[in-house]
Amino acid sequence: xxxxxxxxxxxxxxxxxxxxxxxxxxxxxxxxxxxxxxxxxxxxxxxxxxxxxxxxxxxxxxxxxxxxxxxxxxxxxxxxxxxxxxxxxxxxxxxxxxxxxxxxxxxxxxxxxxxxxxxxxxxxxxxxxxxxxxxxxxxxxxxxxxxxxxxxxxxxxxxxxxxxxx
Amino acid sequence: xxxxxxxxxxxxxxxxxxxxxxxxxxxxxxxxxxxxxxxxxxxxxxxxxxxxxxxxxxxxxxxxxxxxxxxxxxxxxxxxxxxxxxxxxxxxxxxxxxxxxxxxxx
Numbered sequence: 444x445x446x447x448x449x450x451x452x453x454x455x456x457x458x459x460x461x462x463x464x465x466x467x468x469x470x471x472x473x474x475x476x477x478x479x480x481x482x483x484x485x486x487x488x489x490x491x492x493x494x495x496x497x498x499x500x501x502x503x504x505x506x507x508x509x510x511x512x513x514x515x516x517x518x519x520x521x522x523x524x525x526x527x528x529x530x531x532x533x534x535x536x537x538x539x540x541x542x543x544x545x546x547x548x549x550x551x552x553x554x555x556x557x558x559x560x561x562x563x564x565x566x567x568x569x570x571x572x573x574x575x576x577x578x579x580x581x582x583x584x585x586x587x588x589x590x591x592x593x594x595x596x597x598x599x600x601x602x603x604x605x606x607x608x609x
Numbered sequence: 610x611x612x613x614x615x616x617x618x619x620x621x622x623x624x625x626x627x628x629x630x631x632x633x634x635x636x637x638x639x640x641x642x643x644x645x646x647x648x649x650x651x652x653x654x655x656x657x658x659x660x661x662x663x664x665x666x667x668x669x670x671x672x673x674x675x676x677x678x679x680x681x682x683x684x685x686x687x688x689x690x691x692x693x694x695x696x697x698x699x700x701x702x703x704x705x706x707x708x709x710x711x712x713x714x715x
Contacts, residue, residue, distance in 0.1 A: 454637055456668045456679035459687075460612070563668070580682070592686040599687065608690050 453571070455579055457564040459595040463602040465552045465560050469525030471598060472550055481601045482594030485514055495519040497530050510536040517545060526552050532566075534574050543571035562598075564591055612665070613692075616684045619664035624649070625657050629666060632680035639675050 461468060471477040475486035484502035489495065499515035506512070514536050521529040532548040534540040547567040554560050568575040576582050580590035589596075597608050610618070619625055628643060644654040658678065661667040665684045670677050 454679070456636075456670065456681060457683050458665060458668050458681050459683045460665070565670075580686075589686065592682045593690075595683050596686045596690045600690070 453567065453569045453575065455566045455568060455575065455591065457566075457591045457595055459562050459599050460555070460559050461562055461599045461602050462557075462559050464558070465525040465554055467602060468552050468560055468562055468598075469528075471602060472528065473524075481597040481607060483514075483588055489519060489522075491519060491522040491524065491528075493519060493521060495522070497532075501536070505536065508536075517548075520547070534577070537573075540571070540574045540577070543574055546571050546574060562595065564595065566591065612684065613688060615664040616666065616688060619660050619666055622657070622660075625661055628654075628657060628661065629680060632667070632678060636679050637670075637672075637677040639677060643678065 471481070473487065473489050473491060475488060478487040478499070479485060479502065483505065485505060486500045488498050488500065490497070495518065497515075497517045497519055498513050501510040501512055501514040505514055514534070516533055516535060517531040519528070519530055521527060528550040530548045531545040533545045534543075546569070549563075549565040549567075551563040551565070552560060553563075566578055568578070577587050578590040580588075580592050583589045583593070600606060600608050620629075624647065627647070631643060631646065632638060640651065640655065640658070643658070644651050647654055658667060662669065665681055668679045668681045670679060
């Protein structure tokens, strides 16, 4: 029972509704000219097929904070545009987080009524407690950004208004 | 009702805030786990969870035969980013101005 409970704790789920097409959201997640425009920024590079490479390059701001050139790396597990993207995902910005190894990240994009699309991010963080704090937004006051909730809020603002959060 | 209205309505109840606190402490709980600490019928807890789900504050996932409840902080973040930031920033800068004024005259 205890072991089961601990496994559950490690998964984080985030959902946001965005007035945009599934394709627009898919592009914002997978195209480097979009990924630089919200959240932590930086260009993402994907080989959008099973076993394809994934890496997220550090933005100038991340590099100034000591990040290596590749901030996140991993592999594409499943790419079903514009509906579902599953990745292995390892944070490299900090040696301790890099040592926690690969986590599993799933993006799910579902159209609903009225041109509104449901976007769900599921991050399975077994064995990655330090990364869980960062992506959970717990280290925001220490300058680590607001994690997935902040990224998705910023993405919604960008796609709906063409602007970023102030 | 707008999305923000649904969130404020969902938060305007102590039992629902308690449920969110429980999920914040440990995410991915079943209805049975959530109801065990409340002096309320299973049906009552289900009703509260449904309001939280409709407001987007709780997202459910199936895991085998179980339905797990996850806290989704994004709707609160949206309100924070669009509303609360705006007002607290002004207040903080007003306090900073006051501090500068007092220090200048000292």
